[in-house]
Amino acid sequence: MNYQIDCVSNPFKDHNFNLDWSSESAFHFHQSLPGYKPTPLWQLKNFSKSIGINQCLVKDESHRLNLNAFKVLGASYAMAIEIAKYLKLDLNNLTYEIIKKHSEQIKNLTFTTATDGNHGRAVAWSAKQFGCKAMIYMPKGTSKIRLDAVLENNALAEITDFNYDETVTLSEDKALENSWILLQDSSWKGYEEVPQNIMVGYSTMVTELMDQYSDWPTHVIVQAGVGSFAAAILINMFNQSKPKPKLIILEPKGAACFYNSIKIGDGNPHLTKELNTKMAGLSCGMPSLLAWNIIKELSDYFAICNDNVAFKGMQICAQPIEDDQKIVSGESGAVPIGFLHAVCSNSDYGHIKKDLDLNESSNVLFFSTEGNTDPDLYRRVLNLE
Ligand SMILES: Cc1ncc(COP(=O)(O)O)c(C=O)c1O
Structure with missing residues (x-):
């Protein structure tokens, strides 16, 4: 080789x-x-x-x-914190059960992200566990199998015509447009809290x-x-x-x-x-x-x-x-x-x-x-x- x-x-x-x-x-x-x-x-x-x-x-x-x-460790925790902030819960001792008690109030919350697949699958899985929604954008060239792994978790998902970094910008725009919560695993100036929780x-x-x-x-x-x-x-x-x-x-x-x-x-x-x-x-x-x-x-x-x-x-x-x-x-x-x-x-x-x-x-x-x-x-x- x-x-x-x-x-x-x-x-x-x-x-x-x-x-x-x-x-x-x-x-x-x-x-x-x-x-x-x-x-x-x-x-x-x-x-x-x-x-x-x-x-x-x-x-x-x-x-x-x-x-x-490994990606679900970041997505599930950061999503739990975002939900807890929305519900004004104590952020310190959060558990899955605490969030599940509020399923009815969060069923229309939508999380979005750009991903090659693993993070998107993790976001989709976490949204399904908590009882909210997810919209996942994937860069061009993403394999159908990776797309299916996201769709299996009841999320909406699409493969875009853009590369990874452009797809991140797209999901940021879509989040703003639709009042969705951006759950991106990368950070830039002004977007730090969610990626910090993912880390x-x-x-x-x-x-x-x-x-x-x-x-x-x-x-x-x-x-x-x-x-x-x-x-x-x-x-x-x-x-x-x-x-x-x-x-x-x-x-x-x-x-x-x-x-x-x-x-x-x-x-x-x-x-x-x-x-x-x-x-x-x-x-x-x-x-x-x-x-x-x-x-x-x-x-x-x-x-x-x-x-x-x-x-x-x-x-x-x-x-x-x-x-x-x-x-x-x-x-x-x-x-x-x-x-x-x-x-x-x-x-x-x-x-x-x-x-x-x-x-x-x-x-x-x-x-x-x-x-x-x-x-x-x-x-x-x-x-x-
Ligand atoms: C399997 C796998 N390993 C490593 C990484 C790298 O993680 P990061 O993008 O946080 O550097 C990723 C990111 O998607 C991944 O899917």
């Missing part, structure tokens, strides 16, 4: 960064959701050995509430991890689209009173808005216009402003890779070595493991392995953020047809 990989260190890193961040209310809320249970954390012992590191840990979000991706919702993954893993990672490799997921993981890892792991942001080469912005070097996020990647969840041209402000301060490295690296990661997860756990991981979920494999086992990237200080003492943590959310692509990559 032809790999293209690059990695640069972060000139803006601030070792004294401090941000008050509480994840307790989100965890309290998630525990009340029907069907909630923590997703598994796997240790791939044989894989770690094969690439010369100590531990490879994978938090497997394909098991998240039967929705095949707080993602914190639950780290809260669960603290219970599942008594050791501690030396490296965390997190994939980024608009960066809300990565920023939430970074801030939660950083805020623990434990040694700071090396934090690495990974993006598709064809949608590298963080890497490109860092390369521009003025400390601001910039739009990457042309998007070209099969990693649909990571195909975003503009960093979320809130995420940028966290990632710019906390990340140690910014890395990019081409789609083949993600495909290799999918294969490693699907065809484990000996008794390692088999993991169903889609292209946006598996890219960090493909990256780690390439960097540790390919001498062309020995300099990156050295820079990142990856060696036999390293404990590397990933989040497989989705299962086979695009089953056609999954089958093709694994030669299952």
